[in-house]
Amino acid sequence: MKWLKITLSVLSISVIATVLVVKQQVESYMKTPMKISEPRELWVERGASMNGTLNKLARQGDLIDVWKFKLYLKLYPEHQNLQKGVYQLTPKDTPLTLITKLNTGDVKKYRVTLIEGHTIQQWLALLQRQPRLEVDNDIFEQVLKLNGDTSGKPEGKFFPDTYQYTSSTKLLDILNQSYKKMQTELQKIWDNRAENVQVNSPYELLILASIIEKETAKPSERDVISAVFNNRLSKKMRLQTDPTVIYGMGERFKGNITRKDLREKTPFNTYRINGLPPTPIAAPSLASIQAAAHPADVNYLYFVSRNDGSHIFSRTLRQHNRAVNQYQRNRK
Structure with a gap:
């Protein structure tokens, strides 16, 4: 054994x-x-x-x-x-x-950037190209309804930012996050606005911020352009800003604004209407909202593009016409 x-x-x-x-x-x-x-x-x-x-x-x-x-x-x-x-x-x-x-469950993370200065229609086109997202054409309106927001269009009411999601994330949840963030930031800025701001509600501030967003991409100019618009509103002058005209034209806009376009009376043609347009014309950045609420301490009433992304600001119409002749009509 x-x-x-x-x-x-x-x-x-x-x-x-x-x-x-x-x-x-x-x-x-x-x-x-x-x-x-x-x-x-x-x-x-x-x-x-x-x-x-x-x-x-x-x-x-x-x-x-x-x-x-x-x-x-x-x-x-x-x-x-x-x-x-x-x-x-x-x-x-x-x-x-x-x-x-x-x-x-360390699943793949996707990212989508809702770009500042873009419209809801541009965002919809972007979202439809994103992987793993189901996009309804009325998804932004669904978010407004979810939050009991019945005050007009969704334009401008969503915060432009980069959002992360997975294959199981619903687009409604992403946009609801964006909506709530905009409402929070907007209210915070409104509560701390300067005394000389010429708008009457957070929503009007949002409208003004969207115009500032479309008028300049230069950070140093935002509060000056805000001052121009606030000064004009204070004097009951029309805003006369091209981006609002373009927004009102919609798909008719092909790259140029004609005199006929400027004469057409639409709710967004600030050459023909008094005060602000009825809604924002794009998604403003946080910087543009801040600028709308804190205009620079200047008395400019006009500005014109130098064609290099910057602007010439003027106090009088005579100064403005000289700047237009120099930079837009190529006259000395």
Whole structure:
């Protein structure tokens, strides 16, 4: 019997040694990069199994020796948890980083930037090109309804910013976040506005900010342009600003404004109407809202483009006409 005990002991040692070797091989395999040549997505649907997901990766050539991966899961059954979603696979991924993603639900993050100075229609076109988003044409109106906002169009009421989302995020939730952020920031700025601001409500401030946004891209000019508009409103002068005319023209605008366009009486033609247009004409940036609420301490009433992104500001119509002749009509 002694020889049998010795034989069993040798076999046991051999089995244990084999198990340890296999375990080391499996753990080494789990740290070895997968066969992914370029970044791509892995879609894990609701109800998918871990084995099914691994088999799919093996069929696609992303995993070799998939049996080692499955053996690892036998050794560590706590890693069998699988969460649905879209995952980002990269050439640096190993089976270990993959299983960590699948276990924790570390799904792919997407980003969408709602650009300042753009209109709702431009944002809709942008959103329709975004991956993993379902876009209804009235989605902005849906957000207004959700918040009990019945005061006009959605134009200008959403905060331009970069928003992160996943494949399971609803666009309604992204835009609701944008809407609430705009309302919060707008109210904060309105509560701390300068005393000489010539508008009567946060919404009017938003309208004015949208015009400032479209008139200049130079940060140093925003509060000066704000002063021009506030000064004109104070004197009951018409704003006479081209971006409002362009907005009122809609799809008819082809790059130029004619004299006929300036004479046409639309709700947005500030050459023909008194005061502000009825709604914002674009999404103003936070800087433009700040400028609308804090105009510069200057008495300018006019400005004209230098054609390089900057403007010449004037106190009198005579000065303004000279600037127009010099920079717009090329006269000396």
